[in-house]
Amino acid sequence: MNRMCVHGIVIAFCLPLVVFAQSSTGAVSPRAKQVHDAAIVVDSHADTTQRLVFDKTFDIAARNTTGNLDIPRMREGGLDALFFSIWVSSDVTGADAVKRAMGQITAVRQTVREHPKDLVLATTAAEVRKAAAGHRIAALMGVEGGHMIADSLATLREYATLGVRYMTLTHFKNNNWADSSTDKPAHNGLTPFGKDVVREMNRLGMMVDISHVADKTFFDALAITTAPVIASHSSCRAIANHPRNMTDDMLRALAKNGGVVMINYHAAFLSEPFRVASEKRSGNLVAAMAAMSKKCGGNEACTTLEGERLDHEAMAKGELPAVPWDAIIDHIDHAVKVAGIDHVGLGSDFDGATMPIGMEDASKLPRITDALLQKGYTGKDVTKILGGNILRVMEAVEREAAKARKGP
Numbered sequence: 001m002n003r004m005c006v007h008g009i010v011i012a013f014c015l016p017l018v019v020f021a022q023s024s025t026g027a028v029s030p031r032a033k034q035v036h037d038a039a040i041v042v043d044s045h046a047d048t049t050q051r052l053v054f055d056k057t058f059d060i061a062a063r064n065t066t067g068n069l070d071i072p073r074m075r076e077g078g079l080d081a082l083f084f085s086i087w088v089s090s091d092v093t094g095a096d097a098v099k100r101a102m103g104q105i106t107a108v109r110q111t112v113r114e115h116p117k118d119l120v121l122a123t124t125a126a127e128v129r130k131a132a133a134g135h136r137i138a139a140l141m142g143v144e145g146g147h148m149i150a151d152s153l154a155t156l157r158e159y160a161t162l163g164v165r166y167m168t169l170t171h172f173k174n175n176n177w178a179d180s181s182t183d184k185p186a187h188n189g190l191t192p193f194g195k196d197v198v199r200e201m202n203r204l205g206m207m208v209d210i211s212h213v214a215d216k217t218f219f220d221a222l223a224i225t226t227a228p229v230i231a232s233h234s235s236c237r238a239i240a241n242h243p244r245n246m247t248d249d250m251l252r253a254l255a256k257n258g259g260v261v262m263i264n265y266h267a268a269f270l271s272e273p274f275r276v277a278s279e280k281r282s283g284n285l286v287a288a289m290a291a292m293s294k295k296c297g298g299n300e301a302c303t304t305l306e307g308e309r310l311d312h313e314a315m316a317k318g319e320l321p322a323v324p325w326d327a328i329i330d331h332i333d334h335a336v337k338v339a340g341i342d343h344v345g346l347g348s349d350f351d352g353a354t355m356p357i358g359m360e361d362a363s364k365l366p367r368i369t370d371a372l373l374q375k376g377y378t379g380k381d382v383t384k385i386l387g388g389n390i391l392r393v394m395e396a397v398e399r400e401a402a403k404a405r406k407g408p
C-alpha cells in the first residue's frame, strides 16, 4: 500500500516484537504442513521493492530481523511466488514517475539475477508452476498505480514487455483517468482513456487490479474488461469499513467476472476497532508520525518499517487495539461465503503495512492453512486460496491476450 499515503498520515511504531513474542514459527498440524507444502502458495502484493531500492543494508538472501520477508523467511513459510509491487507515490507524476518505476523494475530484475538458486522471474502461470517444481521462488511484478504510465499506452506496453503482469488502476489519489477510493471523485469512475487502458491491459495479458480504486471505477472496469480482474490486496468492508476494502456487492460482481480478491493483512483493513482508533489517534501519535516522516525523508523503506513499528508500539501500550493474525481468517471466510471458494486468495501487503500480531512475517504463512483446515475447509479448498485461484485468473488473462493477438 505504502503508508505515507494512508489518509496522509501514517499509523504506528512497531513495538519490539518480543512484546508479542509468538512461539517461533507457530506450530501447525502435520496435515496443515502437508497441504501447505503441496500447494503453490502465491502472494500477490508485497512492497519489499522499496527496501531493494532505498535500504542499502537490506540483503534479501539473509534472514533479517526487520521487515516482513526475505528469501529465508519465504522458504520457511512455503511461499512459492511473490508479486513485487512497483510503487511510486501518487504525488509523483509524469516522466519522473515513469523513471522511478523503471528503476524499481530494474532493481527487481537485478535481485532475481543475483540469486538464481532461489529466485526466478516469472510472467505466466506456467512459469510459476515450473519455478515451484524446481524449488525456486517465482518473482513477479505489479505496477501499483496507473499514474506511473503518465497517460501513455506506450509506457503501459513497455511495462508489459519488462515483465509486469498487473497494474493497479489507481493508488491513494485519483489520476488523470480513474478515481481512487481514498480521494474525492473527479471522473465518475473511469474516463474514456481509462477504459482504453483496461482494453489495452486485456490485450497485453496484464491483469487489471482494482485494489485502491473507487467503487465506481471498479464497476466501470468490470463493464469493460473481457478477462477476469483481481483485487491484489484488499479485504472485506463488511468487517472493516475502510473504502480500500470491498463491499459484498463488489465481491459478488468480482465472482461473476471470474476474478479473485487477494486478502490484505493490514491491521486497519482487517479490524474495525483498529481502523476507528487509528483514524482518531491522539496528537502524540500524530507528532510521532510527523517526526518519523521527517526522519525518513523520501526513503520509503524507512517510512514503512517505522510506520509498522509505531503501530505495534501503540498496540503494546494499549493506545491502539491489538489485532490478532486470525482476523485474516475472518476476512477469507467472509469473502468465501460471499464470492465463493474460487474467488479468494492472499495479498499480504508485506513490507508496506502494519501486520497483525502473529503474522509478523512470511514464515508465519502455514498458520493460515492450519486455521482454514481447522475451520473445516478441505485441502482442495485451501489449495485454491493459497494460490490456485490467482493462477487460474492468470491463465484466463493469458488466454484472452492470445485471442486478441490472433485478431477477430
Ligand SMILES: [Zn+2]
Pocket: 001, 002, 144, 212, 233
Ligand atoms: Zn496498496
